[in-house]
Amino acid sequence: xxxxxxxxxxxxxxxxxxxxxxxxxxxxxxxxxxxxxxxxxxxxxxxxxxxxxxxxxxxxxxxxxxxxxxxxxxxxxxxxxxxxxxxxxxxxxxxxxxxxxxxxxxxxxxxxxxxxxxxxxxxxxxxxxxxxxxxxxxxxxxxxxxxxxxxxxxxxxxxxxxxxxxxx
Amino acid sequence: xxxxxxxxxxxxxxxxxxxxxxxxxxxxxxxxxxxxxxxxxxxxxxxxxxxxxxxxxxxxxxxxxxxxxxxxxxxxxxxxxxxxxxxxxxxxxxxxxxxxxxxxxxxxxxxxxxxxxxxxxxxxxxxxxxxxxxxxxxxxxxxxxxxxxxxxxxxxxxxxxxxxxxxxxxxxxxxxxxxxxxxxxxxxxxxxxxxxxxxxxxxxxxxxxxxxxxxxxxxxxxxxxxxxxxxxxxxxxxxxxxxxxxxxxxxxxxxxxxxxxxxxxxxxxxxxxxxxxxxxxxxxxxxxxxxxxxxxxxxxxxxxxxxxxxxxxxxxxxxxxxxxxxxxxxxxxxxxxxxxxxxxxxxxxxxxxxxxxxxxxxxxxxxxxxxxxxxxxxxxxxxxxxxxxxxxxxxxx
Numbered sequence: 001x002x003x004x005x006x007x008x009x010x011x012x013x014x015x016x017x018x019x020x021x022x023x024x025x026x027x028x029x030x031x032x033x034x035x036x037x038x039x040x041x042x043x044x045x046x047x048x049x050x051x052x053x054x055x056x057x058x059x060x061x062x063x064x065x066x067x068x069x070x071x072x073x074x075x076x077x078x079x080x081x082x083x084x085x086x087x088x089x090x091x092x093x094x095x096x097x098x099x100x101x102x103x104x105x106x107x108x109x110x111x112x113x114x115x116x117x118x119x120x121x122x123x124x125x126x127x128x129x130x131x132x133x134x135x136x137x138x139x140x141x142x143x144x145x146x147x148x149x150x151x152x153x154x155x156x157x158x159x160x161x162x163x164x165x166x167x168x
Numbered sequence: 169x170x171x172x173x174x175x176x177x178x179x180x181x182x183x184x185x186x187x188x189x190x191x192x193x194x195x196x197x198x199x200x201x202x203x204x205x206x207x208x209x210x211x212x213x214x215x216x217x218x219x220x221x222x223x224x225x226x227x228x229x230x231x232x233x234x235x236x237x238x239x240x241x242x243x244x245x246x247x248x249x250x251x252x253x254x255x256x257x258x259x260x261x262x263x264x265x266x267x268x269x270x271x272x273x274x275x276x277x278x279x280x281x282x283x284x285x286x287x288x289x290x291x292x293x294x295x296x297x298x299x300x301x302x303x304x305x306x307x308x309x310x311x312x313x314x315x316x317x318x319x320x321x322x323x324x325x326x327x328x329x330x331x332x333x334x335x336x337x338x339x340x341x342x343x344x345x346x347x348x349x350x351x352x353x354x355x356x357x358x359x360x361x362x363x364x365x366x367x368x369x370x371x372x373x374x375x376x377x378x379x380x381x382x383x384x385x386x387x388x389x390x391x392x393x394x395x396x397x398x399x400x401x402x403x404x405x406x407x408x409x410x411x412x413x414x415x416x417x418x419x420x421x422x423x424x425x426x427x428x429x430x431x432x433x434x435x436x437x438x439x440x441x442x443x444x445x446x447x448x449x450x451x452x453x454x455x456x457x458x459x460x461x462x463x464x465x466x467x468x469x470x471x472x473x474x475x476x477x478x479x480x481x482x483x484x485x486x487x488x489x490x491x492x493x494x495x496x497x498x499x500x501x502x503x504x505x506x507x508x509x510x511x512x513x514x515x516x517x518x519x520x521x522x523x524x525x526x527x528x529x530x531x532x533x534x535x536x537x538x539x540x541x542x543x544x545x546x547x548x549x550x551x552x553x554x555x556x557x558x559x560x561x562x563x564x565x
Contacts, residue, residue, distance in 0.1 A: 106184065109184065109188055109192065110184060110188065113185075113188055121191070125188075125191050125192045125195065126195060128192045129192050129193065129195040129196055130256070132192075132193070132196065132200065132204070133196055133197070133200050133255065133256065133257075134256070136203075137203055137204075137206050137207055140204070140207050141207055141208070146207055146208050146210075146211075147208060148207070148208055149208050149209050150206065150208065150209065155206050158202075158205050158206045158212070159206065162202040162205070163262065163265060163266075163302075163305075164199075164261050164262045164263055164266070164302035164303075165198065165199035165202040165203065165261075165262075165302075166199075166202075166203070166262070167199075167260045167262060
């Protein structure tokens with residue numbers, strides 16, 4: 001469903017414009033429609049975060065196969081209110097994401113956040129968390145290209161502080 | 169392997185805004201959070217951030233964890249294994265180093281229960297109880313209750329409850345129920361005063377509020393095949409009331425095992441917790457099995473206290489499809505039961521020829537639906553099962 005922003009020109013005394021929001025905003029570009037009768041301007045957002053989205057999104061920095069998989073999810077997930085259909089869509093997307101490089105998933109996390117799609121954000125963040133959970137500290141640094149700025153003594157101090165959590 | 173990912177196609181982790189990194193790592197179990205702390209200083213500061221800690225603790229303390237203590241030899245350092253639904257592996261809580269200075273060599277430990285960041289152990293030889301908090305590294309010997317030194321088998325028979333205080337308080341309360349001169353009595357230890365208090369539960373007529381009030385704790389004082397004596401007490405008040413539900417279901421042979429069962433004669437196992445009762449009926453699959461004391465689970469039923477506590481009321485039976493998935497030949501079985509946030513959790517641990525098997529069943533009270541929680545492999549050959557409990561996730565203090 002698209003969200004509507006209604007701009008109403010008030011009566012003579014104030015000549016001000018009231019902005020009324022109906023639903024949440026989106027980052028998509030609006031196109032204004034002017035209603036001459038009451039002088040209101042309606043801006044309709046094609047909400048890309050909507051559950052009934054049908055227009056494919058374009059995702060920067062990922063390959064076409066990934067973009068297609070995300071769009072398939074959005075289409076399927078938005079096409080039905082039935083829990084089983086939505087769960088299938090999530091499972092399909094999840095299986096696809098599990099086969100992708102972590103770098104791609106990090107891009108997708110940013111994308112999901114930018115378009116405010118919380119279902120996508122959940123899936124992608126959970127995947128990144130799952131990958132982190134399986135890795136050693138050094139592997140986490142490699143995969144996410146993080147520089148180690150601790151001295152060996154500082155690192156040891158952290159391990160000592162939380163002895164119980166380190167199995168080796 | 170490339171040392172730098174292609175910058176046109178990859179957004180490095182460190183280029184994600186803090187809120188997103190926060191949103192990703194909040195899902196990790198606490199041991200993994202502490203591993204992450206040593207990745208770099210930025211991650212450390214993120215984890216130390218007050219907002220992150222608050223959000224993390226809220227999430228973790230409302231998650232359900234299963235803790236199991238398995239041991240091979242008395243000399244082995246104490247390790248408690250923990251698992252939660254969102255993780256894919258067992259975590260180890262390494263508390264051996266914390267306990268070594270306090271536990272005399274040769275002492276035999278039994279893991280009683282856990283809550284928040286506290287783990288409670290019974291010492292079999294000295295018959296004491298100690299609490300361990302791996303976060304604060306605090307180990308505390310709890311003074312004997314008014315009943316004096318108490319062996320593991322006594323602890324296992326009573327209803328017990330550990331209530332961790334608010335996060336960061338470092339305090340807890342430990343409650344248990346016991347029949348003393350035929351009177352159901354509630355014993356409560358408060359770490360703030362380091363003292364015990366005992367209260368005889370009143371026999372006044374139990375009103376429905378004693379049963380249905382969500383802020384009440386139920387502790388079994390005694391359980392027989394036909395009648396149980398349960399103490400109901402408010403979490404924040406100390407006015408224990410006796411509830412004596414009668415079981416009028418089928419009793420095949422009058423024999424009943426409570427908490428754990430072995431031997432071929434006893435085919436009905438009752439597991440109690442939080443005012444609920446799980447009845448596990450088992451039987452042999454073949455004549456050979458009968459002779460060797462081997463049986464399989466046939467029926468698992470959940471019963472509750474009913475609205476006035478006078479009867480055990482049947483709630484639900486595990487569907488046959490699930491029974492087929494969980495049933496395995498066994499010689500010995502034990503378990504625990506708890507109710508947490510509208511879900512009943514039941515653990516069945518069974519041993520067959522030296523190998524232990526764990527099953528986690530859950531029942532959604534609102535949806536009336538049973539589920540089997542998948543558990544990663546848990547190798548227990550040659551180990552002794554020395555305590556299992558549900559608890560909440562650990563918190564950062």
